[in-house]
Amino acid sequence: MLFDSHTHVNFKDFDADRDAVIQRCLDADIWMINVGTDVAYSKKAIEIAHAYQEGVYASIGIHPVRDEISNGVHPNDLDDADFSAIENMAGDEKVVAIGETGLDYFRIVGDEVRAKEKQKELFMKHVELAKKLQKPLIIHCRDAHDDLIEILVSCFKFHVSGPRGVMHFFTGTREDAQKYLDLGFHLSFSGVLTFTHDYDELVRWAPLGKIVVETDAPFVAPMPYRGKRNEPSYVKYAAQRIADIKGLSLEEVAMQTTQSARELFMV
């Protein structure tokens, strides 16, 4: 069994064959979380999850650079109504996490200072919602680890128990990784491991019990599907690379990462 902790079968890329893609996974004993990046895609993720008795779940939130990921909304035009819609959906039983949220300074649009402040403000709202509902966070971070860690430390310092979450598509340094582990977060690795050795050392170092796997489909398909549409059934390629790097069997990595994901997302 495998667990794709971060995929986007809710995106329009899957409109033509969504049910077939999901059924292919469930038949192969692969579970998934469809991650929302705005209100519409969050709603869609919940709707999909309700069509399956088990194995398909939703995470809801507003991505820090949603203009690129979603439906053309400029990230600076943050609308309070959008976040209220997320809050109103977050109690749904199929919503197992809050996100995709976080900070992305790689793709800042317009005034830098204002854009960063807006991103932080929105991220903190997601963190507070997750804490209130006792649900884990799914966090995106690019070129912003220092600011993100500062926020997490301030939010979780006096919050000893309760779920934390996962650093999705983790590509930071070992020092950053250690800080996230100290805060109680898991690290998620994707199929990017199949075509670069940049993260091998990090993967070798990270404790297997703190690792989960993901595809981030439809993006970044692993070898041998590079350049094509990614899908959750390809999560096995990331797991296989982790096994190879750590000198473990695929079965061992599949079992441990699945167990970690099921504990983290409480399913």
Ligand SMILES: [Zn+2]
């Ligand atoms: Zn994503």
